[in-house]
Amino acid sequence: MENILQQLSLCIERGKVNKVSNYPADMKDLPGAIELTRQALDQGISAKDVLNSGFLPGMKIVGEKFKNGKIFLPEVLISAKAMSSAMELLKPYFHSGEISYKGKVIMGTVSGDLHDIGKNIVKMVLEGGGWQVIDLGTNVSAEKFINSINSESVKVVGLSALLTTTMQNMKEIVHRIKTETNDVIVIVGGAPLTKEFADSINADAYFSDPQGMLDFLNQKIIL
Amino acid sequence: MDSIISLKQSILKDFQIDYNDCSINENKIIELLGYNDDTVPETVEESVKYILNELPGKVKLHSGYKIFNPRKVILDNNKFIIDNRLFNCGKIIYSSLKKSESISFLVASIGKEIENWSRHFMDNNEMLKGYLIDKIASELVEQLADKTEKFLEDDLEEIELKATNRYSPGYCGWSVSDQQNLFSLLPSMFCGVSVNSDSLMTPIKSVSAVIGVGKQVEKKDYQCSICDIDFCYKRERNA
Numbered sequence: 001m002e003n004i005l006q007q008l009s010l011c012i013e014r015g016k017v018n019k020v021s022n023y024p025a026d027m028k029d030l031p032g033a034i035e036l037t038r039q040a041l042d043q044g045i046s047a048k049d050v051l052n053s054g055f056l057p058g059m060k061i062v063g064e065k066f067k068n069g070k071i072f073l074p075e076v077l078i079s080a081k082a083m084s085s086a087m088e089l090l091k092p093y094f095h096s097g098e099i100s101y102k103g104k105v106i107m108g109t110v111s112g113d114l115h116d117i118g119k120n121i122v123k124m125v126l127e128g129g130g131w132q133v134i135d136l137g138t139n140v141s142a143e144k145f146i147n148s149i150n151s152e153s154v155k156v157v158g159l160s161a162l163l164t165t166t167m168q169n170m171k172e173i174v175h176r177i178k179t180e181t182n183d184v185i186v187i188v189g190g191a192p193l194t195k196e197f198a199d200s201i202n203a204d205a206y207f208s209d210p211q212g213m214l215d216f217l218n219q220k221i222i223l
Numbered sequence: 224m225d226s227i228i229s230l231k232q233s234i235l236k237d238f239q240i241d242y243n244d245c246s247i248n249e250n251k252i253i254e255l256l257g258y259n260d261d262t263v264p265e266t267v268e269e270s271v272k273y274i275l276n277e278l279p280g281k282v283k284l285h286s287g288y289k290i291f292n293p294r295k296v297i298l299d300n301n302k303f304i305i306d307n308r309l310f311n312c313g314k315i316i317y318s319s320l321k322k323s324e325s326i327s328f329l330v331a332s333i334g335k336e337i338e339n340w341s342r343h344f345m346d347n348n349e350m351l352k353g354y355l356i357d358k359i360a361s362e363l364v365e366q367l368a369d370k371t372e373k374f375l376e377d378d379l380e381e382i383e384l385k386a387t388n389r390y391s392p393g394y395c396g397w398s399v400s401d402q403q404n405l406f407s408l409l410p411s412m413f414c415g416v417s418v419n420s421d422s423l424m425t426p427i428k429s430v431s432a433v434i435g436v437g438k439q440v441e442k443k444d445y446q447c448s449i450c451d452i453d454f455c456y457k458r459e460r461n462a
Contacts (some may be wrong), residue, residue, distance in 0.1 A: 015266070023266040072257035074267045077351040084348055112421030117357055120345060164393050166421060 004043070005054040008036040008086075012058030012128075015078030017085050023078070033086035047093035051130060055090075059083055059128035063211030073121070076210075080124035087127065094132075101132035103221060106148050107158040108140035110173055113166035118190060122158065125210035131217060142176040149181050156221055158213065159203075161190040171201040178202060185221065187213055230293055230325055230382065230436070237287030237414055238374065242279040245366050249275060252359055270355050282363065283334035285414040286371040290379075290436055293325040303433075308404045312433070313396030319387045319443070323435030327375060328405055329389055330414045331368040332429035333360060360428045368430040379436060387435035388442055392422070405431055 010016075011033040014024050018032035031039070040050050062079040065071045093099045107123055109116050116138045123133045134152055136144055145157060157177060161170045167190075174186050188203040198206030207213040252271050253263050297304040301317040304310070305326055312320065320326070337360045345353035368389065376386050393399030402422040406413070416429045424431065 023264070025265060073354065074256055074351055075264060077354055078264065078266060081348060081350060112419070112423060114423065114427060117345075117354055120350065121354075124350065163421075163423065164399050166423075169421070 004036055004040050005045070005049065007031075008033060008040065008050070008054035009058040009061075011036060012055060012079055012083045012086070013061045015075065015082045017082045033082040034089065037086040037089045041089065046098075047090055048099045051090060051099055055083055055087070055128065056130055059125065063125060063129075063214060067209050067211040076121065076125070080121075080128055083128045084124060102130045103156065103217065104132045104134060104152060104154050105156045105158055105217070106134045106136060106145065106152065106154045107160070108136035108145060109138040109160045109162075110166050110170045111139055111141045112169050113161050113163055114138045115162035116160070118162065119158075119160040122160070122189065122210040122213060125214055126217070129214040129218065131214075140173075142173045145173060145177055146180050149177065149184055155183060156185045156187065156217065158187045158189065161188075161193065164192050167192060167197065174201045174203050187216070189213065230290065230384070233292045233295075234290040234378075235287070235410070236289075236374070236378070237285065238371065240284040240286060240367060240370065242282060242284060245284055245363070245370050247275070247278075247359065247363055247366060252355075252362065255358065255362060256355075267351070267355070270352050271359070274352065274355055274359055278337075278359065278363070281337045281340050282360075283336070283415075284331075284363075284367050285334070286329070286331035286367050287414050288327050288329045288371060288375050288434075289409055289413075290327040290375075291325055291408070296323075296326050298323060298326075305408055308408060310401050310404060310433070311398060312390070312401070313398075315395040316390045316397050316433070319390070320433070320435035320440075322437055322439040323387065324384070324437035325435075327386070327434045327436050328409060329368060329371055329375065329432045329434055330409065330416055330429065331364055331371050332414050332416045332424075332426050333364045333367060334415065334428075335426040338427055364428045364430050368432065372432075372434065375434060384436055384438060385440050386442060387440045389432035389434045391430060391432045402431060405433070 014027060016024060016027045016032040018034040019029065021032055022028055037050060040054065041047065059079065062076055066076050105126060107119055109119050123135055126133050134148060136148055149157060159170055159173060161167050170188060177184055177186055185204045187205045188198050189207055193206060195206045205216055207216065249271055291305050295306050298321055301314045302309060302311055303320060303326055337356060341353045341356040344356065372389055379386055390397060392402045392405060399422045402418050406418045417425050419425065
């Protein structure tokens with residue numbers, strides 16, 4: 001059991017999606033994350049073990065390498081693709097309740113801003129870390145965030161902005177979430193942001209990289 | 224030649240540019256991603272090659288500039304005014320513009336289709352290609368702006384005038400909200416670009432900028448050390 005999960009973890013770390021994918025060259029013709037996930041489940045390994053001992057360790061290594069500047073964003077995306085492709089096989093187990101997410105997070109790019117690459121990357125890393133992400137997309141108003149917080153009973157929200165103008169919209173959205181909902185943790189991110197700005201708008205946390213947010217959720221948030 | 228007399232009225236020009244006149248270099252993209260030739264993963268290299276090969280059919284390069292009648296331009300106290308519209312450009316940009324006899328605005332865009340192309344890959348679990356298209360598109364629109372800036376400089380040289388560096392709203396201490404005023408002084412949909420109430424340009428891969436014009440102005444190396452915007456594209460491109 002350990003061997004197959006270690007192989008699965010390695011496939012996710014290296015971005016080996018399936019047997020036919022030629023990347024990485026030194027893993028050519030070997031089974032990839034999809035085949036190994038299927039094989040593990042067929043062998044009777046629980047979906048929970050596949051997730052916790054196969055998927056999560058692989059993405060954790062990727063996140064830490066990225067955080068430490070050992071790899072660049074393209075490699076994170078390559079790994080995330082392997083992870084999300086194999087994750088499709090685990091979805092029925094999430095739906096049946098056999099495995100559960102660590103928690104639920106709402107994410108969106110704030111109103112006026114149509115950029116979503118950064119948000120999508122964070123989303124993939126969080127999902128790879130075992131969190132369910134409700135993605136509200138781009139140009140998301142305060143009302144939409146608040147309605148979603150209430151209807152989904154979510155206690156963590158991630159706001160993204162890429163423009164200096166929409167950082168002001170972020171300020172307004174954080175204010176409204178803080179005044180119109182109870183005990184919701186607001187995390188902000190985006191290229192022009194700083195910790196000082198996050199503090200000034202009363203956000204609970206700011207991270208410059210996806211792994212920072214994942215580590216925060218894993219360590220601080222118990223839902 | 225008296226430059227003020229030679230620039231008695233506003234000048235508006237726009238250009239449809241062939242992709243081959245503004246092509247981008249694969250090595251430059253690899254470098255912008257953080258790699259060198261030895262470290263780039265082969266799938267990244269292949270994806271960059273694929274995108275660059277398809278790119279000419281996905282972009283429409285359109286750019287232009289307007290040089291304003293000097294009599295309509297006032298520069299004073301970290302601000303400039305054109306046709307009674309006030310631009311709070313801040314001290315960094317003002318220090319570069321202050322000797323200008325006139326002001327020009329530059330716009331460049333590579334069109335909307337490339338956004339849809341990137342979106343297509345994003346929506347189909349191909350984040351890498353979606354991200355690379357976005358990165359390459361950003362570099363292409365900057366190159367288009369560089370080329371247009373050169374056209375402006377060449378035109379100015381003919382009337383013995385020079386240009387400053389170009390500065391975009393949202394950078395070097397200039398509020399992006401001045402984008403509204405900037406576009407209000409240009410023809411509607413100039414170069415196919417519009418600006419919304421949040422000062423966001425559509426198509427997204429567009430550049431707008433101010434350039435000072437005059438006999439005494441200078442083009443300098445970007446002074447990134449005096450600006451605190453870490454995420455600035457100029458800082459990344461000049462690194």
